[in-house]
Amino acid sequence: MTTLPKEVTLSIDGLPVTVPEGTLLVEAAKAVQTDIPVYCYHPKLGPAGLCRICLVEIEKTPKLQIACNTVVAEGMVVRTQGPKVEDGRRAVLEFLLLNHPLDCPICDKGGECDLQDYSIAYGQGMSRLAERKELKPKAIDLGPTIVLDDERCIVCQRCSRFDEIVTNERSLVVKDRGQRDVIATATGAPYRSNFSGNVTELCPVGALTSKTYRFRSRPWDLQRTRTTCQQCSVGCALNVDERHGNVLRTMSVPSDDAVSEGWLCDRGRYNVGFYADERRITSPLGRFGDEWVQLSWDDAIELWATRLEEALASAGSASIGVLGGGRLLNEEILLVRHVMRALGIANVDWRTGRQRQASPGARGGTYDDLENAQAIVTLGRPPSQSAPVMDLRIRKAVLRNGARLISIGAHPASSFVPATHLARLSDLAGTLAEVERIAFVWDGIDAALGAEAEAALAKLAAEGKHVSVFVPGETPNARGAEALGLLPAGGALDTRAQLEAARGGTLRILSIFGANPVLHHPAGAAFVREALKRVPFVVATDLFLTETGRLAHLVLPAKAAFEKDGHSFDLTGAVHAVNAAHGAPPDALSDGEVMIALAAHLGIDLPSPRELADWATASPATIANGLGDAALCGSLAPARDGAAGLRLAIAAHPFAGGGTVYFDDRLGELRPRPGLLLSPATAQAAGIGEADLVDLAAGGRVLHDLVATLDGNALEGVVTIVDGLPEAPANDFGEGETVTLGNVRSSRALAGSVV
Amino acid sequence: MSPLRGFASALIALTGGFATTFGMLFKRKPTIEYPSVKKQHAPRFHGLHELRRYADGKERCIGCELCAIACPANAITVIGAENAPGDRRSPGERYAARYEIDELRCIFCGLCEEACPTDAIVLTPRFEMADYRRGSFVYAKDRLLVPPQAGVGTAPDERPNGIPADLGTVAEQKSTVDIATGYDATNRGHILKTERRGLAG
Numbered sequence: 034m035t036t037l038p039k040e041v042t043l044s045i046d047g048l049p050v051t052v053p054e055g056t057l058l059v060e061a062a063k064a065v066q067t068d069i070p071v072y073c074y075h076p077k078l079g080p081a082g083l084c085r086i087c088l089v090e091i092e093k094t095p096k097l098q099i100a101c102n103t104v105v106a107e108g109m110v111v112r113t114q115g116p117k118v119e120d121g122r123r124a125v126l127e128f129l130l131l132n133h134p135l136d137c138p139i140c141d142k143g144g145e146c147d148l149q150d151y152s153i154a155y156g157q158g159m160s161r162l163a164e165r166k167e168l169k170p171k172a173i174d175l176g177p178t179i180v181l182d183d184e185r186c187i188v189c190q191r192c193s194r195f196d197e198i199v200t201n202e203r204s205l206v207v208k209d210r211g212q213r214d215v216i217a218t219a220t221g222a223p224y225r226s227n228f229s230g231n232v233t234e235l236c237p238v239g240a241l242t243s244k245t246y247r248f249r250s251r252p253w254d255l256q257r258t259r260t261t262c263q264q265c266s267v268g269c270a271l272n273v274d275e276r277h278g279n280v281l282r283t284m285s286v287p288s289d290d291a292v293s294e295g296w297l298c299d300r301g302r303y304n305v306g307f308y309a310d311e312r313r314i315t316s317p318l319g320r321f322g323d324e325w326v327q328l329s330w331d332d333a334i335e336l337w338a339t340r341l342e343e344a345l346a347s348a349g350s351a352s353i354g355v356l357g358g359g360r361l362l363n364e365e366i367l368l369v370r371h372v373m374r375a376l377g378i379a380n381v382d383w384r385t386g387r388q389r390q391a392s393p394g395a396r397g398g399t400y401d402d403l404e405n406a407q408a409i410v411t412l413g414r415p416p417s418q419s420a421p422v423m424d425l426r427i428r429k430a431v432l433r434n435g436a437r438l439i440s441i442g443a444h445p446a447s448s449f450v451p452a453t454h455l456a457r458l459s460d461l462a463g464t465l466a467e468v469e470r471i472a473f474v475w476d477g478i479d480a481a482l483g484a485e486a487e488a489a490l491a492k493l494a495a496e497g498k499h500v501s502v503f504v505p506g507e508t509p510n511a512r513g514a515e516a517l518g519l520l521p522a523g524g525a526l527d528t529r530a531q532l533e534a535a536r537g538g539t540l541r542i543l544s545i546f547g548a549n550p551v552l553h554h555p556a557g558a559a560f561v562r563e564a565l566k567r568v569p570f571v572v573a574t575d576l577f578l579t580e581t582g583r584l585a586h587l588v589l590p591a592k593a594a595f596e597k598d599g600h601s602f603d604l605t606g607a608v609h610a611v612n613a614a615h616g617a618p619p620d621a622l623s624d625g626e627v628m629i630a631l632a633a634h635l636g637i638d639l640p641s642p643r644e645l646a647d648w649a650t651a652s653p654a655t656i657a658n659g660l661g662d663a664a665l666c667g668s669l670a671p672a673r674d675g676a677a678g679l680r681l682a683i684a685a686h687p688f689a690g691g692g693t694v695y696f697d698d699r700l701g702e703l704r705p706r707p708g709l710l711l712s713p714a715t716a717q718a719a720g721i722g723e724a725d726l727v728d729l730a731a732g733g734r735v736l737h738d739l740v741a742t743l744d745g746n747a748l749e750g751v752v753t754i755v756d757g758l759p760e761a762p763a764n765d766f767g768e769g770e771t772v773t774l775g776n777v778r779s780s781r782a783l784a785g786s787v788v
Numbered sequence: 789m790s791p792l793r794g795f796a797s798a799l800i801a802l803t804g805g806f807a808t809t810f811g812m813l814f815k816r817k818p819t820i821e822y823p824s825v826k827k828q829h830a831p832r833f834h835g836l837h838e839l840r841r842y843a844d845g846k847e848r849c850i851g852c853e854l855c856a857i858a859c860p861a862n863a864i865t866v867i868g869a870e871n872a873p874g875d876r877r878s879p880g881e882r883y884a885a886r887y888e889i890d891e892l893r894c895i896f897c898g899l900c901e902e903a904c905p906t907d908a909i910v911l912t913p914r915f916e917m918a919d920y921r922r923g924s925f926v927y928a929k930d931r932l933l934v935p936p937q938a939g940v941g942t943a944p945d946e947r948p949n950g951i952p953a954d955l956g957t958v959a960e961q962k963s964t965v966d967i968a969t970g971y972d973a974t975n976r977g978h979i980l981k982t983e984r985r986g987l988a989g
Contacts, residue, residue, distance in 0.1 A: 138850060138852035138854055138905045138906075139850050139851070139852055139868075139880055139881060139882040143852075171881070172881055247870050248851065248868040248869055248870045248881070248882040249867075249868065249869075250867075250868070251852075251853045251857070251868075253857060254853070277867075
C-alpha cells in the first residue's frame with residue numbers, strides 16, 4: 034500500500050489550488066483552467082526548460098520563472114497573466130520568431146500551430162530585425178516518413194526527447210549550437226523508427242511534417258472522427274481526418290491513457306492510402322471457369338445461398354467450412370456465428386495464420402499491469418513485431434520503472450532497451466525469485482511453449498506473485514473472434530482440418546471472411562492453393578483480390594475499418610468503439626451487412642440490434658484455461674529441431690502481412706524487402722556479408738534472393754525471415770526448422786532494415 | 789372649385805410635365821449601346837476573378853487556401869500539392885493543384901483578394917459571364933489563371949482607370965463563350981465537360 038503524497042496549497046491567479054507535492058506549476062495551473070503557453074514542455078516528456086515561453090510571476094521572486102520546471106510550494110502566489118508576464122512572453126516570442134520564416138500560408142501546421150497561436154496572443158506583431166534572417170535548409174528528407182524544415186524549427190527538442198525518453202532509439206539529436214542548431218540523426222542515416230510519425234504531432238511548429246500529408250490540406254478543412262485503430266490488436270484510439278471523401282491523415286488521441294498514451298505506430302498512422310486505391314474491389318465478382326464476371330449483390334447473395342442450400346441438402350453441414358473473422362468487428366463476428374449456427378455449420382475457425390490462441394486465459398492483464406510489472410517475459414514473437422504501441426509500454430516499464438525484460442525462444446525482445454535472452458523457458462527458474470509483479474507476453478503460436486509457460490506462471494502465482502498475461506492477436510480483432518465463438522466447436526474441423534478435408538474432396542463450400550490463408554497459413558502456400566482448388570465453391574470477402582481471393586468463385590467487396598461502425602476488443606479484452614469516418618465505395622458492404630442479406634435469403638431470424646449491441650460490448654468470455662490450452666490449440670506445436678545447424682525464426686513485421694500496405698505506393702520504403710537477419714558471427718561463419726543476396730532452403734523448399742542484414746541484436750545460429758511477404762512467402766517454412774543458406778552473391782542493393 | 793379654375797391648374801401641371809419631357813430631349817442620354825459600347829467601371833469594380841503570374845511565368849498562387857477560408861460564400865475550393873522538382877508551378881514548395889471558384893455562389897465581395905498573401909487572386913472588372921449551364925460557372929484554373937502568353941495579370945492598384953490595357957487580351961484568351969459556327973447549347977455542355985475533365989488539374 035502506497036502512502037498518499039502530501040498535498041500543498043498555492044494560489045494561481047488568485048484562485049486556491051491544492052495539488053500533490055512535487056507537481057509542476059504548469060500542471061497545477063491546469064486545475065484552474067489557466068492556459069500557460071508551452072513549447073518544449075510536454076506532459077509525457079516532462080520539462081526541458083528550453084523555450085522559456087511559460088514564464089509566470091511568482092511573488093517574492095524577483096524575476097519571472099518558467100512554470101514548466103518550477104515545482105509547487107506551500108503558499109506560493111503565482112500570476113500567469115498581467116503586464117509583466119506578457120512582456121516577458123513577448124520578448125521570448127521575439128527571439129523565437131527572429132529567424133522564423135513567414136511560411137504560415139503554406140505550412141502544414143498553419144491553423145494548429147502553437148507558435149502561430151501564441152504569437153497572436155502574446156507576440157508583438159512586427160519584427161525589429163533589420164538584418165537578413167538566418168537561412169537554413171528546407172524540405173530535408175529526414176527518413177522514409179518525415180520531412181524536416183530547419184528554418185521553422187524552434188529547437189524545443191520534443192522530437193529528440195521523444196526519441197530518447199519514450200522510444201529510447203536515440204537517433205534524433207540537435208546538431209551544432211546557437212543560431213546554427215538543427216535537428217538531425219546522430220549518424221546522418223535516415224530517420225527510421227516504427228514510431229516516427231509521433232514527432233510530427235509533438236512538433237509545436239511545422240518543422241517536422243509527414244510525407245503522406247504534406248500540403249494536402251489545411252487543418253480547418255478536415256472532418257475528424259474518433260475511432261479505434263484496426264491494424265493490430267493493441268486498440269489505440271485514433272482520430273481520422275478526412276476531406277472530400279479521402280482519409281488524409283490519422284492523429285493520436287492524447288487523452289487515450291488507458292491504451293496508447295497518445296502515441297501511434299507508423300503502420301497505424303500512415304497506412305491509410307489503400308482506402309482510395311483503384312485496385313479495390315468495387316462490386317461482387319463471380320469466377321466462372323477462368324473468367325471474372327461482375328455480379329449484382331442480389332445475384333451474388335442468391336448464388337451463395339443456393340450453393341449453401343444445395344450442399345446442406347446433399348452433403349450436410351459437415352461439408353461446409355468457414356474461415357477467418359479476425360479482422361471483423363464484434364457485431365460482424367456475432368452475425369457470422371449466428372448465421373452459421375442457424376445452418377448447423379460447426380466447421381468455423383478464425384485462425385488462418387500461425388496463431389493458435391488469442392486469449393490469455395484467466396490471468397489476462399491490463400496495460401497498466403504491463404507497465405507496472407517488475408519483470409516482463411516475452412515468449413516467441415515479441416510485441417515490437419506485432420503490437421508496436423504495446424512495445425512502447427514495455428520500453429516504459431524497463432526505462433522508467435526498471436523492469437527486467439526477458440525474452441524466450443528464437444526472437445530477442447527488443448533492440449532498444451536492455452533485455453536478457455534465454456533459449457528455453459526452463460532457464461528462467463530462479464531468476465524471478467525476488468520479483469513480485471510479472472507480465473508474460475506470448476505470441477499464441479507455439480502451443481507447447483505456451484503450455485510450458487502456463488505451468489511456470491501457475492507456479493509463480495502459487496507463490497503469491499502477481500502474474501498478468503498478454504497475447505497480442507495476429508489480426509486486429511483476434512480476441513473478439515475467439516471470445517465470440519469463431520472456433521470449431523465439439524470436434525468440428527479447424528483450419529488445417531478443413532484444408533485437409535478440402536484436399537480430400539469432402540468440403541463442398543468454403544467461406545472466407547477477410548483472410549488470406551494462402552499467404553499466412555503455416556501449411557504452406559502450395560498446400561492451401563491445392564486445397565482451395567478442390568473445393569467446388571469458395572466465397573471470399575476482402576478489400577482487394579488477394580492470393581486467396583483469386584482462387585475463390587465468388588469475391589465480395591468488403592468495407593474497411595474506417596468505413597463501418599461497431600466494436601472491437603483489444604488484446605487485453607477492453608471494448609472499443611469503431612466509428613465510420615469515411616464513406617465506403619458505393620457497392621461495398623461490411624461482412625455484417627453481407628450476413629444480414631444472406632440471412633434474409635435463407636430465412637434465418639437475426640438477433641435484434643439491441644441484443645447484438647449488448648453481446649458485442651460485453652466483456653469477452655474467458656475461452657482458454659491458460660496459455661497453450663490443449664482444447665483450443667490442439668497438438669499442432671511446430672516440431673522443434675534439436676539438430677545442429679542454422680535454425681529458422683519467422684518474425685512478424687508491422688509493414689508486412691496485413692495486405693493493405695501493398696496498396697499504397699507511398700509506403701514502399703517502409704515495407705520490408707525479402708531478406709534475412711543474422712548475427713554478425715553467424716553471418717561470418719556462413720560467409721555472408723551485409724546486403725548479400727542469399728538463397729534459403731529447407732527440405733526442398735527455397736526462398737530466392739533474400740537480402741542479408743547483419744544485426745548485433747540477433748541470436749547466434751538463428752536466421753530470421755519475415756512472415757507474410759507476398760514476394761517471399763514464409764508460410765512454407767516452420768519456426769525452428771533447420772535451414773541451409775547458399776548461393777551467396779554480393780549485391781549492390783542498399784542495405785535496409787529487415788526486421 | 790369652379791370648372792374654369794380646375795382647367796387652368798390642369799393646364800399648368802401639363803405644361804410643367806411636358807416642359808420636363810422636352811427639357812430631357814436636350815440632356816445627355818444615360819443609356820449606353822451595350823454591347824457595342826461598354827461602361828467605364830469604377831476603378832475597383834469587383835468582377836470575374838483571375839489568378840496572376842510572376843514575370844517568370846510561375847503561378848503566384850501557393851495553394852494556401854486562405855481565400856477559401858476568407859470566402860463568406862464558401863465559393864472557393866483549393867487543393868494544395870507539393871511542387872515537383874522538375875515541374876515547378878509556383879516559387880515555393882506548395883502550389884494549388886486545383887483551384888475552383890463557383891461564380892454563381894460568389895458574392896464578389898473581394899475578401900479573397902484581401903486574404904491572398906501573394907496577390908495571386910484578384911477580381912477583374914470583367915463581368916460578362918452569362919452561360920447556358922450551371923456547371924460552367926465553376927471556374928477552374930484553366931479559366932482563372934492568366935494564360936502564359938497573356939502576361940502576368942494586373943493587381944487592382946495597377947488599373948486606376950478601371951479596365952487595364954491588357955484585359956482585352958486576357959479576356960479574349962480566357963473566354964468561355966468561344967462559340968464556334970453551328971454551335972448549340974447541347975453540344976456546348978459536352979465540350980465543357982470534356983474540357984473540365986482534362987483541365988481541372
